[in-house]
Amino acid sequence: MSDSARAVIDAIAAQWAVPGTAVVAVDRNDVVFAHYSGQSDVSARTPVGARHLFPIGSISKTFTAVALLQLLDGGRIRLDTTIADLLDWLPEPLRSNEITLQRLLNHTAGVIGSVDALPDEIGQATLYTGALSTAAPGSFFHYSNVGYILLGLAAATVSGRSLASLVEERILDPLRMRDTVARVTYDDYEALACGYQPRRDDRPWVPGDALAPAPWLEVAGADGNLAATAIDLGRFARMLLGGGQLDGTKILSTNAFEAMVSRLAPSGEDVLDLHGVAATESSRYGLGINVERCAGHTVLTHGGGMVGYASFLIADLDAGLAVCVLTNANGDTPVAEAIARCTAAELVGPGQVDINRLDPRWWDAAHVEKAGFLGQFRSSGGEVIHVSAAERRGELARLSVSGGGDTAPLLRTWGQRAVTTLPKLRRFALTFEGDRWHWGATELASDTTPVLVSAPDNPLTAFCGHYRCYSPWFTNFRVVLRGDRLLLIAPGGVEAPGDETELVPIGPAMFRIGADERLPERLTFGPPINGASPWADRGGCRYSRAFTE
Known part of the structure; x- marks a missing residue:
């Protein structure tokens, strides 16, 4: 069965031009499968090895959640505690009594998805100017990096130590995750695989297009602060398979783990539809982990996208099998998820996955x-x-x-x-x-079908154009007018929408990003000069009109 899994991993990596992969599968007792392929540094032709670290992006949120649940076990917090009770310096939009720890943990607090203009978590929190969702509190799943930044700050305030120290002392050390780091700094540079992104960011990436080393980022925020080896992440996955315990070491109490997988949002993460992989019956986000029902099993999942890295963890609690995938492909691709789900399927039933159906051609x-x-x-x-x-x-x-x-x-595409x-x-x-x-x-x-035509004097044309900023998370987008609908189209980017997104007018030069009226993200344009807006503001991140089309 391991040979077919290796073949599937290598096929996906080749078809989608993944520079390097590290894949580990575990059961409750040990590692049952490991596969390393490709290169950690393409220019140096360094092969991926077992000791290479990869930033795991949003899988870090599960570690943040575990740290909060440990404080819950210790009676230091409650799930209905409001974030303003713990961080009394927060700006007014975040001081709502409806923003509780539980709602932040399962992404139902209504907070915007991300603030990419600043690298520091306290800066992001204090300068928060976004709206909140109009949905009833707790009723709408809306994934939020900002929410987890707030949770990390809360954990540090309650414990009296940094989140990195808390994670190291109470999670990494007890699980013997000896190579994992709880924050990424320049001191870790040599240990990390080199991340890669498309050389051109102004057009959609096509498999085979040139890649370039991604910019180096120091990270410590609770939304994506860890870097791990596949073996270490496998130990964390074994703890999840053990209901909060690993080899007799208790990380979470039974009650805390049960809360993690049962305090669910109404919905959860999107799931790739992959031929040969059992269909997911439901996807709902718990406390720091996505909880899926698949073929009658409870399956925990989380992805991680960073600039230059894509990761995924899947743990089937009923089958007792987990797969961890780390890659140095750019974080705006779900290729790590595809590898993880297909590997799990092949380890259970070899020959289920048809690699040709994963080929973009x-x-x-x-x-x-x-x-x-x-x-x-x-x-x-x-x-x-x-x-x-x-x-x-x-x-x-x-x-x-x-x-x-x-x-x-x-x-x-995916x-x-x-x-x-x-x-x-x-x-x-x-x-x-x-x-x-x-x-x-x-x-x-087709020649027999009428086509929508935009009116040449439509005032929305002032907002159309190409916009850029210096944030590596979401570098650029274009605004176009199709018929009478204004659309935001990003060629790529870790925090960029994967599909074209409607801009719905809600005020003078202000638009909701997305057709769903519950969404809190806004895009505001500057006053037109010579008939064209010179800048746009997305959640506090300023973009200027580019000189390119």
Whole structure:
């Protein structure tokens, strides 16, 4: 069974151009599988090894939650304690009596997702200017890095020590996670695998595009502060499989662990739909961990995306099997999740995963034909593309797209987008909705279908353009007008939306980011100069209009 798992890992890494991977599977007693492949440093051709550290991003949130639950076990806090009771210096938006520790832990406090303008957690908290969700408290799952930054500050205040010290003394040391660090500084540089990101950030990445070393970041915030080896993370996963205990060492009480997996948000993280992997019946976020029901089993999961790194942990409590995946692929890709879920499936039942169906070049032929992807499509301006099946192999098909005298493969992504190297279509990804392709502001429909046209005098055109900032988490986006809808489209980025997002007007030059009225994120534009807004503000992070289109 290990041979088929290795083959699947290597196939996914090759198909999606992952520089290096470290994969460990454990049961309640020990490591049952380990696989290291690729390179920790591409330029030096250094292979990934068992001692290489990888930042684990948001998997750190589970450690933060464990630290808070230990304080709960000690009677130092309650889950209904408000964050303002513990941090009395917080600005007014965060002083609501509805923002409790439990709601912060399961992402139902209504706090915005992230504040990327500042690296320091206290700075992010004190300068919080975002709105709160309009949803009833506790009723709406909205993932929030800011919420976990607040939890880390609360843990430090209650315990009288830094979160890093708390995690080291009460989690890492008892679990003998000897190589893991609870904050990442320049002192750790040599021990870490080099992270990678697309060399170009202004257009969608296509497998095969050039990669470049990601910028180095020092991190200590509770939303993503740890770096670990796969073996060490496997020990943490064994503790989860043990209900809060590992080899007789109790990290969490039975009651605290039960709270972790039962105090659930109404919904939770999105789950990749992978052929050969059992479908997830439900996904709801608990206290620091996503709780899924799959084939009657309770499965704990968490992903971690950092600039230059993508990680994933999955622990099946009923099967007694966990898989930990660390990669130095950029954190805006769910490739680590795909590797983890497929590896778990292969270890349980070898041969379940068809690696061709994970290849971005191959599409489900029946779906392509039923959805109407194929044919000639034309824009209101007369631009024409032609999408065709270039090759058919059983139930799979390779697609190509033609336009402007060129032809190139049309590739799937993990989400709703399709990408291509066709020169005229490089700036945006393609999405298919209804009976037409969308590309930026452009709708491309069959010759018999009418196409939406934006009014030339629409005042929303003042906000359209390309915007940039210096934050490595979400470097740039474009705003386009398609018909009468204003859309934000980001080519990539760890904190960027994965799909095009509607901007809904809620005030003069102010827009809600997303169609769901419960969402708290806002985008505000500066007063137009010569008919164009010179800047935009996203949750306190300023972007200036770029000179590039």
